[in-house]
Amino acid sequence: MKMGQGVEWALHSCVNMSWTPVGEAVSSARLAEFYHLPAAYLNKQLQALVRAGILASVSGPRGGFQLARRPERISVLDVVLAIEGDEHTFRCEGILKDAPGGSMDADYARTCLISQTMRHAEVTWRTELSRQSVAGIAQAIERRFPEARQDTVSRLTGIRT
Template identity: 70%
Template sequence: MKMGQGVEWALHCCVNMSWSPSGEAVNSARLAELYKLPSAYLNKQLQALVRAGILSSVSGPRGGFQLARRPEKITVLDIVLAIEGPEPAFRCESILGNSPDADQLEDYVRSCLVSQTMRQAELAWRQALSRQTIAGIAASVERKFPTAKKDTLQRLMPARG
């Protein structure tokens, strides 16, 4: 399975936003600059997260994006679904129904062992992603890279005047 790069971008941005002070928005242009990403395309990914209720958009001179929920309540699966959509990765086309001895009344999506195997694997994958939260990733980053939070916030948050 291959996901678009927007998933990676969105996950990193949400981890960064989890570190921002409560009520403070992170400017998407600063995020794009930090990661050397195309600003317009990153903004599209962030807007998808707004539509999914993961981020909120703040207008004005200190505007940008912020988490709409606590980072403990945002799973990796939430972000994947917001960016990639809810459709299953594997789509059974019921090709067994085309074989010479096929029963035209059979539901091959449900009875085909290939289909069952793929659906079970996708369920396991989705369950694993649903157990991982932005807060958990942020905490792991902070343990492994103790200065990451401070360094990132210095680059993303405007200086106080």
């Protein structure tokens, strides 16, 4: 499985916004400049997060984006699904129906051991991502890089924390 780069961009953006003061919006242009990313494409990712209820869009001269809910209530899975969609990564096509001894009436998506294995792996992957929050990542970054929060907020908003 391969996720698009938008997932990485969205997760970093959410972590950055988790550090900004409540009510303070960050423009997509500033985020794009911060990471040297194409602004239009980053903005598309941020809009997907707005549609998913992860971010709120703020209009006006100091507008931009801010978290729509507390960072501990935003899982990594929430962000991945907002950017990549909710389709399953593996789709059983039921090719066993046409194999020797196959049955047209069988539900191979449920009974095929390969399908079961892949479904189990995806459930495990989704469960692990749902356990990790934006707040948890932000806290881990702060422990490892104590200056990261202040430096990031200063660069994105001009505010010294």
